[in-house]
Amino acid sequence: MGIRARLAHIFGKLGIRVLRLLGRAATTAPGRVILAVDPGFISRVSGQVRHSRAVITGTNGKTTTAALLEGMMAGAGWKVVRNASGSNMAAGIATALVDHDAISGCDALVAEVDEAALAGVAAMVQPDLAVVTNFFRDQLDRYGELDRTVDLVRRGLERVRGTACLNADDPRVADLADSLPGEVDTVFFGLAGEASGGERDAVDPAAAGLDTQFCPRCGGRFTYEGRVFGHLGDYRCPDCGWRRPARHVVGRILDADGAGLLMAIDFPDGDSLVAKLGVPGAYNAYNAVGAAAAARAAGIDGPAIRAGLEAFTGAFGRMERLSLEDREVVLALSKNPVGFDQILRAVADDAGTGAVLVGINDGHADGRDISWLWDVDFEMLDAGEVPVVVSGTRAEDMAVRLKYGGLDLERLQIVGDLEGALERAVERSPRGARVYALLTYTAMLGLRERLERRGLVGEMWRG
Numbered sequence: 130m131g132i133r134a135r136l137a138h139i140f141g142k143l144g145i146r147v148l149r150l151l152g153r154a155a156t157t158a159p160g161r162v163i164l165a166v167d168p169g170f171i172s173r174v175s176g177q178v179r180h181s182r183a184v185i186t187g188t189n190g191k192t193t194t195a196a197l198l199e200g201m202m203a204g205a206g207w208k209v210v211r212n213a214s215g216s217n218m219a220a221g222i223a224t225a226l227v228d229h230d231a232i233s234g235c236d237a238l239v240a241e242v243d244e245a246a247l248a249g250v251a252a253m254v255q256p257d258l259a260v261v262t263n264f265f266r267d268q269l270d271r272y273g274e275l276d277r278t279v280d281l282v283r284r285g286l287e288r289v290r291g292t293a294c295l296n297a298d299d300p301r302v303a304d305l306a307d308s309l310p311g312e313v314d315t316v317f318f319g320l321a322g323e324a325s326g327g328e329r330d331a332v333d334p335a336a337a338g339l340d341t342q343f344c345p346r347c348g349g350r351f352t353y354e355g356r357v358f359g360h361l362g363d364y365r366c367p368d369c370g371w372r373r374p375a376r377h378v379v380g381r382i383l384d385a386d387g388a389g390l391l392m393a394i395d396f397p398d399g400d401s402l403v404a405k406l407g408v409p410g411a412y413n414a415y416n417a418v419g420a421a422a423a424a425r426a427a428g429i430d431g432p433a434i435r436a437g438l439e440a441f442t443g444a445f446g447r448m449e450r451l452s453l454e455d456r457e458v459v460l461a462l463s464k465n466p467v468g469f470d471q472i473l474r475a476v477a478d479d480a481g482t483g484a485v486l487v488g489i490n491d492g493h494a495d496g497r498d499i500s501w502l503w504d505v506d507f508e509m510l511d512a513g514e515v516p517v518v519v520s521g522t523r524a525e526d527m528a529v530r531l532k533y534g535g536l537d538l539e540r541l542q543i544v545g546d547l548e549g550a551l552e553r554a555v556e557r558s559p560r561g562a563r564v565y566a567l568l569t570y571t572a573m574l575g576l577r578e579r580l581e582r583r584g585l586v587g588e589m590w591r592g
């Protein structure tokens with residue numbers, strides 16, 4: 130390793146240390162310094178990764194999929210470097226490489242990468258493994274149309290060698306297979322809809338308001354034999370006949386409750402495993418299957434994959450649990466209608482729910498436009514009697530949304546300050562019950578910072 134990379138490493142290390150001493154998160158700032166000192170740092174260091182350089186992209190599930198894959202690889206005894214959630218551009222990856230001393234060698238790099246940053250990052254990392262989770266409308270004010278996002282990912286995948294694991298149940302993701310470089314192996318993964326609580330009847334995509342309704346090949350309108358959720362499922366184009374490709378790795382949900390999943394995963398070689406996952410929801414089942422497909426492509430065996438699945442307790446923000454005054458508090462990052470609906474479903478299905486906190490901010494990272502709140506199925510909260518506390522910079526708007534959704538106003542309370550709102554929700558919840566906090570991105574960061582100061586949650590940006 131040249132002097133430039135060594136210098137960059139030392140500067141980066143120093144930056145990370147100083148930020149942590151100040152009690153700040155060391156995510157992208159040190160990375161910017163590293164890349165200023167040595168613009169080739171990422172390609173130099175990732176060039177000596179021993180086994181696998183994986184990139185994970187898509188709208189939802191990047192962090193969880195990356196964390197699961199990391200766990201599976203760690204289960205096989207590998208030393209893995211993974212970038213922290215929220216720092217999924219080049220600078221964040223540079224920070225992670227320095228923080229984990231990748232300069233002195235590691236077995237794998239698992240990088241979650243923002244769709245828009247994929248082409249640039251892939252040029253540096255030269256991935257031999259890629260996972261694309263799904264494409265949903267998200268943060269429109271940052272990226273424009275979904276088409277543009279798909280194109281950005283398509284361009285990024287041109288840099289991938291080795292294996293691309295694609296979610297076959299999402300038409301836009303499956304369609305990427307045809308534009309992959311010839312030498313790339315495609316592994317399609319998905320969920321068996323029959324066992325996943327999906328709708329088996331043919332669905333009219335327009336009526337269901339799906340993010341993807343039209344065939345990317347001919348523009349025909351999809352019909353569905355069954356859906357798992359959103360536009361994910363067994364689609365078919367009646368005009369050109371294109372349909373969901375055959376899946377190589379298939380997950381089946383055997384049992385589910387508000388706290389977790391029991392699932393089976395079948396591999397193409399006839400191998401199969403059953404594992405308990407400590408996070409709920411079909412969206413997490415997708416994350417598990419995507420990670421398992423990638424791990425298998427990297428040569429990880431079944432027992433290590435299973436160990437990785439079972440050790441998982443939630444990546445940053447996705448259903449993180451902590452204990453507060455005899456209640457279990459579940460923090461859930463909820464940043465778009467599909468994500469919100471999935472978590473609301475889990476909340477509604479959980480008989481142990483004692484109170485719900487909804488924290489809505491409209492910071493830049495959340496998206497300034499909060500009209501999407503009207504697309505979320507908050508009516509799921511109407512049944513039952515649990516108190517609902519709303520908070521954040523747009524607490525009032527959220528309260529209006531719930532009021533029009535028909536929520537009994539006796540159950541509703543507005544507390545602007547997030548920490549105060551959590552305390553109120555905990556107070557109003559019976560002891561031993563679960564308090565769900567559904568939070569937009571900056572609301573999650575803000576609340577978590579306060580909880581971190583009180584020692585209630587671990588430092589979020591590590592490992």
Ligand SMILES: [Zn+2]
Pocket residue numbers: 344345346347348349366367368369370371
């Ligand atoms: Zn078609």
